[in-house]
Amino acid sequence: MTTAVVPSRMPRGSAICLAPLVLAAAVLAGTAIGETRLPLATVLRTLANHLWGAGYPVDGIEAGIVWSYRLPRAIVAACCGAGLALTGVVLQALLRNPLADPYLMGLSAGASTGAVLVTVAGVGGGAISMSLGALTGALVAFGCVVALARAVGGGAGGGRETQAAAAIILAGIAGSQLFNALTAFTIARSANAEQARGIMFWLMGNLSGIRWEDVAACTLVSLVGVGLCLWHRRGLDAFAFGADSAASLGVNVPVLRGTLVTATAIMVGVLVSKVGAIGFVGLVVPHAMRFLVGTRHDRLVPASALAGAVFLVAADVVSRVLVPGQVLPIGVVTALVGAPAFALILVRGARR
Amino acid sequence: MKVGVHGLFARIHRAPLLEDVSFHLSQGELFGLVGPNGSGKSTLLRCLAGLRRPSSGRVLADGADLARLPARTRARRIALVEQHADTMDRLTVREAVELGRTPHLSPLRGWSAADAAAVEAALAAVEMADFAARHWHTLSGGEQQRVHIARALAQTPDLLLLDEPTNHLDIRHQLSLMALVRGLPITRVIALHDLNQAMACHRVAVLHRGRLAAVGPPGDVLAEDMLARVFGVAGSSREDPDGSRHLRFSHAL
Numbered sequence A: 001m002t003t004a005v006v007p008s009r010m011p012r013g014s015a016i017c018l019a020p021l022v023l024a025a026a027v028l029a030g031t032a033i034g035e036t037r038l039p040l041a042t043v044l045r046t047l048a049n050h051l052w053g054a055g056y057p058v059d060g061i062e063a064g065i066v067w068s069y070r071l072p073r074a075i076v077a078a079c080c081g082a083g084l085a086l087t088g089v090v091l092q093a094l095l096r097n098p099l100a101d102p103y104l105m106g107l108s109a110g111a112s113t114g115a116v117l118v119t120v121a122g123v124g125g126g127a128i129s130m131s132l133g134a135l136t137g138a139l140v141a142f143g144c145v146v147a148l149a150r151a152v153g154g155g156a157g158g159g160r161e162t163q164a165a166a167a168i169i170l171a172g173i174a175g176s177q178l179f180n181a182l183t184a185f186t187i188a189r190s191a192n193a194e195q196a197r198g199i200m201f202w203l204m205g206n207l208s209g210i211r212w213e214d215v216a217a218c219t220l221v222s223l224v225g226v227g228l229c230l231w232h233r234r235g236l237d238a239f240a241f242g243a244d245s246a247a248s249l250g251v252n253v254p255v256l257r258g259t260l261v262t263a264t265a266i267m268v269g270v271l272v273s274k275v276g277a278i279g280f281v282g283l284v285v286p287h288a289m290r291f292l293v294g295t296r297h298d299r300l301v302p303a304s305a306l307a308g309a310v311f312l313v314a315a316d317v318v319s320r321v322l323v324p325g326q327v328l329p330i331g332v333v334t335a336l337v338g339a340p341a342f343a344l345i346l347v348r349g350a351r352r
Numbered sequence B: 001m002k003v004g005v006h007g008l009f010a011r012i013h014r015a016p017l018l019e020d021v022s023f024h025l026s027q028g029e030l031f032g033l034v035g036p037n038g039s040g041k042s043t044l045l046r047c048l049a050g051l052r053r054p055s056s057g058r059v060l061a062d063g064a065d066l067a068r069l070p071a072r073t074r075a076r077r078i079a080l081v082e083q084h085a086d087t088m089d090r091l092t093v094r095e096a097v098e099l100g101r102t103p104h105l106s107p108l109r110g111w112s113a114a115d116a117a118a119v120e121a122a123l124a125a126v127e128m129a130d131f132a133a134r135h136w137h138t139l140s141g142g143e144q145q146r147v148h149i150a151r152a153l154a155q156t157p158d159l160l161l162l163d164e165p166t167n168h169l170d171i172r173h174q175l176s177l178m179a180l181v182r183g184l185p186i187t188r189v190i191a192l193h194d195l196n197q198a199m200a201c202h203r204v205a206v207l208h209r210g211r212l213a214a215v216g217p218p219g220d221v222l223a224e225d226m227l228a229r230v231f232g233v234a235g236s237s238r239e240d241p242d243g244s245r246h247l248r249f250s251h252a253l
Helices: A012-032 A040-052 A060-095 A107-119 A130-157 A161-190 A193-203 A212-231 A233-241 A243-248 A253-275 A281-293 A297-321 A330-351 B041-049 B071-077 B093-104 B113-125 B141-154 B171-183 B224-231
Strands: B003-012 B015-025 B030-034 B056-061 B078-081 B159-163 B187-191 B203-208 B211-216 B233-239 B245-252
Touching (some): A060 A161, A060 A233, A060 A281, A107 A130, A107 A161, A107 A193, A107 A253, A161 A253, A212 A253, A212 A297, A233 B093, A281 A297, B003 B041, B015 B041, B071 B078, B093 B141, B113 B141, B141 B159, B211 B224, B224 B233
Parallel strands (some): B030 B203
Antiparallel strands (some): B003 B056, B203 B211
């Protein structure tokens, strides 16, 4: 029998200093690497020119690529990775289900329905953007799932919090199936082959449309998400032995669960509306981080946010350079890496 | 803690779980809850822990209505050891016990020496201090139950509620766990299946189909007619040579 070993821990101070450096390095790498590889010096000079008007001479086209395309894209990728990983942490902790992921609450299904209704069926007559349609769809689907979960939980329940968690998962599955069916129905009725292909690409994650105006919303929601999860870290810890145990430890379970599930749903809704549904980040990163830093949320939350951000920036780079002359949907890359990684985690978990 | 239970009713889908349950607990008392399966022991413990709101009636904790107490304040005074609480998380024993300090901490108030001392004391009280670095899933059932009790003790409660803590434990662990609970100085309510273990309580309450059939010293309450009427067994109480009483059962009625 192998003896259980407590994972060695970095001193907290060095971890706090290291995290922004790692993140900055990842974003810089994401900005430098691409179909046209730019030297790091060009990237840094362009940034200096824009941030404090340093006035270095830089090629105009290269500066445009760095500042207008790659940098916002890398920042949004980092925000999405952090947000998705964080949502995975929260849902896996609150619902006590290792398979919980950010799209559990019907968010991606709802977003795709919203996007399809706007782009294919022409709802809104061109007045609303696809991203606004997707956000609306995601939040409508989330509302339906929550309403269904409440109805199911109330029927089965008498207030047992463990049953409420099961009700949320079942309602999420039902809601996702319904909205996926609506999407398929809309595509089958009114989309041509080109539109269907475009929708499929968007659904698997697409960062190519990202510009500076998307950065603010994504950064805001992911920073608020990190802050909120850190604020409630002890509440999340208290769920280790289930929702009833958390309640007996003084956690107001319905309030905490409602706050965090709604907040992360809004966060994911905003992110999905910008970049589509990127899979596997929210499922795999939290599990991987539990192996590295343990299950306490004061470490798990920042570690998962950082790892998710770096992972998605890297996945975006890979998606751009893997097939020359073509950008793969980023969801393909995350799934290609994420699925084997998840399998590995499961196997190692079973052996320990 | 002094506890007053006044006219407690609880129901699920109109099916009554508790009907008109009233009793009082005095400071430092060891109070046993016995009754057949489904008689309402767990429901009553959940009401006492504030996890379940009774459909009518009140629980007073040192005179304060439990339903009006904020969850954190309540959890600093009342701790519950549940029947089936397991985790898939890779927790160490110390981390599991540290969870007991949750109601004493806040987002801005960090871990202090007093919290660490409470955790050490709780680990020592259940004789699990040597296991502090072990992982939860490497423990035996008896050890896990001790860690649950340590977590509850780390809350430094005035009232400890235990839901069938000796279930699934071998006889040695059952006896040592009962000895541990008997030695605690706080008010305790313990739901039990083994009526002979209940004989060690100061008083016992017999629950029968959600109603309180009797409350009193175990030697008086667990008499022949009660065993027959509530538990459906033929049995009687005998005096051992050392003067303690124990129950002997002959057959199911």
